[in-house]
Amino acid sequence: MRKLNLVALAIFIAAMVWAFILPASTTRTIQNRVGAIFAPFKRTGANVQDALTGANEETRTPEQLRALNEKLAIENAQLKIYRDREQQILTELNKVNALLKFDQRTELSLIPAKIIVRKTSAWYRGATIDKGYRQGVQDGSPVILPTGPEGRASLVGRVARAGENESEILFITDELCKVAGQIEGAKDELKLRGMLEGVRVSTSRRPELRLRYLSKDAKVEKNRRVISADNTNRFPPGLTLGTVVDFRPGDASSEAIVEPAVNLDDLPYVFVMEQKVEVQPPPPPASPPR
Amino acid sequence: MIFVLLLFILMATGFVAQDFIPDIDWAWHARIFAVPIIFFACAISLPFPVMLVFAFATGFVWDALNHVAVNFPDVAHAALELDAVPPGPAGAFGFSIFLYALLGSMMHGIRPLFRRGRWELPVLMTGAGTFLLLTLDYLFINFRRAGFSMPVEVWYHIGATAVLSMIIAPFVFFLIDRLAKLSGYSIRYEGLNYRRWTVP
Numbered sequence: 001m002r003k004l005n006l007v008a009l010a011i012f013i014a015a016m017v018w019a020f021i022l023p024a025s026t027t028r029t030i031q032n033r034v035g036a037i038f039a040p041f042k043r044t045g046a047n048v049q050d051a052l053t054g055a056n057e058e059t060r061t062p063e064q065l066r067a068l069n070e071k072l073a074i075e076n077a078q079l080k081i082y083r084d085r086e087q088q089i090l091t092e093l094n095k096v097n098a099l100l101k102f103d104q105r106t107e108l109s110l111i112p113a114k115i116i117v118r119k120t121s122a123w124y125r126g127a128t129i130d131k132g133y134r135q136g137v138q139d140g141s142p143v144i145l146p147t148g149p150e151g152r153a154s155l156v157g158r159v160a161r162a163g164e165n166e167s168e169i170l171f172i173t174d175e176l177c178k179v180a181g182q183i184e185g186a187k188d189e190l191k192l193r194g195m196l197e198g199v200r201v202s203t204s205r206r207p208e209l210r211l212r213y214l215s216k217d218a219k220v221e222k223n224r225r226v227i228s229a230d231n232t233n234r235f236p237p238g239l240t241l242g243t244v245v246d247f248r249p250g251d252a253s254s255e256a257i258v259e260p261a262v263n264l265d266d267l268p269y270v271f272v273m274e275q276k277v278e279v280q281p282p283p284p285p286a287s288p289p290r
Numbered sequence: 291m292i293f294v295l296l297l298f299i300l301m302a303t304g305f306v307a308q309d310f311i312p313d314i315d316w317a318w319h320a321r322i323f324a325v326p327i328i329f330f331a332c333a334i335s336l337p338f339p340v341m342l343v344f345a346f347a348t349g350f351v352w353d354a355l356n357h358v359a360v361n362f363p364d365v366a367h368a369a370l371e372l373d374a375v376p377p378g379p380a381g382a383f384g385f386s387i388f389l390y391a392l393l394g395s396m397m398h399g400i401r402p403l404f405r406r407g408r409w410e411l412p413v414l415m416t417g418a419g420t421f422l423l424l425t426l427d428y429l430f431i432n433f434r435r436a437g438f439s440m441p442v443e444v445w446y447h448i449g450a451t452a453v454l455s456m457i458i459a460p461f462v463f464f465l466i467d468r469l470a471k472l473s474g475y476s477i478r479y480e481g482l483n484y485r486r487w488t489v490p
Contacts, residue, residue, distance in 0.1 A: 008339030012391060015346055019384030024359060027383040034354035041306040117309045123431055124358050140362045160360050168358070175435070176360050180368035195365075195374050200431075200439050213374040235364040 032163045039166055042117050042128060110271040111136055113143075116166065125174040125198070126157065129270065132165040136274045142228075143169050143270045144239060147261050154240040154261035155179065155228065156270050167272075171264050172241065173198040173207045181211050181241050182229035183220055183256075191215035193229050196241055196258065209242055211256040218254045220247045226258050236273060293475035294340060297332050297466070301344070304328040305351060318443060320450030325352060326390075326423055327455050330416045331462045333394035334404045335470060345394045349387030357383050382434070389426055393419045409463050417456035424448045 022030070060068070113129040131137050139162050147154040157171040158179075170177040178197045186192035194214040199207055211226055221244070228239040246257035304324040313321040329348045333341045369376040397415055404412050425448055432438045470476070 005338045008342050012342040012346060016384060016387050016391070019346075019350060019353075019387055020382060022383060027354075027357070027359070031354050031357065034351060038305065038309070038355065042309055123428060124356070126358070140360075140364070158360075158362065160358050170358065170360065176358060178362070178365045178369075180364065180372070193372065195368060195372055200435075213372045230364050230368065235362075 028161065031161060035163050035166070035168075039163075042166075043130070109136075109274045110144075111274050112269055113137075113167075113272055114269050115267050123200075124176070125171040125264075126160065126169050127171070127267075129167050129169055129272070130165070131272060132167050133162040134164055137162045137167045137272050138274070140235075142236060142239060142273045144273060145262055145267065145270050147240065152240045152261075153238075156262050156264065156267065159272060169270075171198070172196075172260055172262070173209065173264060175200045179235070179241060180229045181226045181258075183244070184225040184227045191218045192220065194253075194255070196226065207260075208245065209258040209260055211244075211258050212253065214254040214256060216250060216253055219249075220244050220254075220256050222246070226256070292473040293470055294336070296469045296473060297336070297344070298347075300465070300469070301325070301328055301332065301348060305355070314450075314454075317450040317454070318446040320447055320454055322454050322458055323420060323423075323451060324458075326393075326420055327416060327458055327462050329390060329394065330397050330412075330419050331459065331466050333397040334401055334412055334463075335466050338395075338398055341394050341398055342391060345391040346387050349384070349390040352386045352390075353383050356386075359383070382430075385427075385430060389423055393423055396422075404463070409460060412463065413456050413459045416459040417452040420455040421448055421452040424451060 111131050113131040115127045116130050117128045118126070129137075129143075137159055139159055141159045141162075143156040143158060144153045145156050146152065155172050157169045157174070158177050159167050160170045160176075161168045172179070175198045178195055181194060181196035183192040192214060194211040196209055196211045198209055214220070224244045226241045226244060228235060228237050228241060230237050240261045242258040242260045244256045245259045248255050248257070304327075308324045311322050311324060313319040325348065329344060332344050336344065366376050368374075397412070397419060400411055400415055403409075428444060428448070432440075
């Protein structure tokens with residue numbers, strides 16, 4: 001081997017070791033910066049794709065649009081009333097929390113986002129959305145979409161990395177995107193609580209999920225709804241995750257096969273739940289005796 | 291020098307294009323991996339030290355764009371509650387650099403054929419390289435997540451991706467050949483230096 005090749009190899013190995021031992025915060029900064037460089041291309045490409053496929057072309061008549069606008073205006077007015085009512089309840093709840101001396105309270109708001117590009121990696125299922133930490137997106141924030149006739153909030157995935165103006169989300173069908181879940185309306189909640197996760201590899205467009213670590217005594221019927229369960233105040237409970245399609249009892253623990261609630265192939269937009277965790281100030285120290 | 295610069299531009303274009311190449315439903319969700327194909331073609335046409343620079347740059351940018359590191363505190367807490375296995379890490383940042391250097395060195399060995407205009411073996415090697423790249427990447431993910439899962443779909447997916455790479459490879463080789471001619475670059479092969487040992 002030539003001397004120059006050996007020197008090059010030594011320098012390469014040193015550089016590779018440097019990359020391996022980079023701290024997580026540095027790799028995140030690098031990822032955000034490199035992502036920002038490629039961001040304009042992603043956005044332009046997405047616009048070109050939309051133009052080529054005609055995804056944004058309007059096919060409705062002015063009359064249809066007018067009728068839709070009227071319907072949406074009424075719905076919007078209704079929602080404003082509900083929102084005010086919810087705000088009142090939240091205020092009351094926070095007062096109760098303060099009385100019970102809970103340390104934290106959580107306020108939720110939604111950030112609408114558009115999916116720019118679907119993740120191209122071979123082993124991960126995710127996408128890039130057009131909102132980042134500047135718009136309030138945080139790492140781990142749930143990404144939801146209303147589904148079904150009731151318009152229930154259903155989990156699409158979670159934010160894996162929030163960049164400056166765009167973020168990477170992991171779909172619920174990815175093995176890494178785990179969520180604590182439980183069977184809705186279960187009498188014995190602890191028995192029917194488990195960890196929902198995707199499969200590592202699936203060629204299905206809508207791969208099934210597994211609700212693992214259910215109690216070995218658990219029994220779950222088909223078509224039961226699975227919702228998120230969390231008591232750490234870090235993830236909103238009650239989000240629809242899917243519906244049970246099969247149940248497999250086991251010796252140590254049981255698992256339910258779950259069909260995801262959201263069709264991930266058809267995501268025109270999503271909502272990122274912004275979690276504002278407000279830490280209550282510690283109680284003032286007792287005044288010293290005089 | 292101009293040729294190397296052109297290849298860097300080609301590689302950057304590959305990264306941009308990669309985001310817009312969809313997967314193919316009927317081929318087990320295989321997709322054309324533009325970046326590895328371009329890298330393998332570059333590895334054949336460049337000297338070893340420059341190939342290493344390319345391997346570092348490609349692997350670094352690939353990981354910067356695709357590496358997923360998740361940290362969900364609620365999941366770790368829930369795992370403790372459920373007596374479940376806490377979620378493992380996704381992968382290591384920089385692992386792609388190692389993979390690209392390893393496979394680039396393999397491709398580098400067939401430079402003489404490429405130089406003589408024989409593209410059959412380089413095309414096959416591009417397929418083999420893509421196959422190995424995905425297989426090693428998947429095995430590493432399994433290793434990091436502490437559980438080996440090798441469904442047959444994985445092999446179909448990897449195999450189909452490798453075949454797609456072989457189909458695209460001649461076009462990339464042709465493009466690089468054109469670029470070399472345009473920039474006046476000749477693909478040289480230094481070969482291995484054999485030292486004749488004589489009994490003193």
